[in-house]
Amino acid sequence: MPQTGLIILAAGGSKRLGSPKQLLQFKGRTLLRHAAETALASICRPVVVVLGAGAEALEPELHGLDVIVAPNSEWDSGIGASIRIGLQHLMSNYSNRTVDSVVFMVCDQPLIRGADIDRLYASHAKTGLGIVSSLYGDSMGVPALFSSKYFSELAALNASHGAKMIIAQHLEDNHPVPLPAAVFDVDTYQDYQEIVRNEQGDAR
Secondary structure, eight states: OOEEEEEEEEOOOOTTTSSOGGGOEETTEEHHHHHHHHHHTSSOOSEEEEEOTTHHHHGGGGTTSOOEEEEOTTGGGOHHHHHHHHHHHHHHHSOTTTEEEEEEEETTOTTOOHHHHHHHHHHHHHHOOSEEEEEETTEEEEEEEEEGGGHHHHHTSOTTOOHHHHHHHTGGGEEEEEOGGGGOOOSSHHHHHHHHHHHHHHHO
């Protein structure tokens, strides 16, 4: 039965933050582990986690989870390298006839839930379109689902380009799903503080 894989892009060096964002705490766990648990709460399998900068310190955060770790020694060249390496690890573990689509997500959008990922899958199944992106503000981006017909284009991305380029090039085959939670991402410590405040406010 065809499956939808999921690749978490978590190889960056957190230059704007100044320390590994993957290790920031959110709801009693690191952002990296939180993202992996979110992915595993969805229907997507297998789950691949691409690690690069500081991988030795990050990999223990994934212990005990049913994920495939994909090391990216080219992490400093850009996110396109992580997309390519993630796809390589996905396809080396599962044949192209088995995995017919993939979701890309990042570890610094902690308000994303497993149910949000499942909405992307459901929209893909309903519309039959090859791309399902998250719509937030005036942007379309990740989390985003791509059918296997885009795997070669994704793998051929310039290292400095991300999946948004593929979305922009194929708008006629893209179904945007409103996902306001995706607007909250961690680039700076101020971003992190705002997300924690919002989450604490929702919990009251």
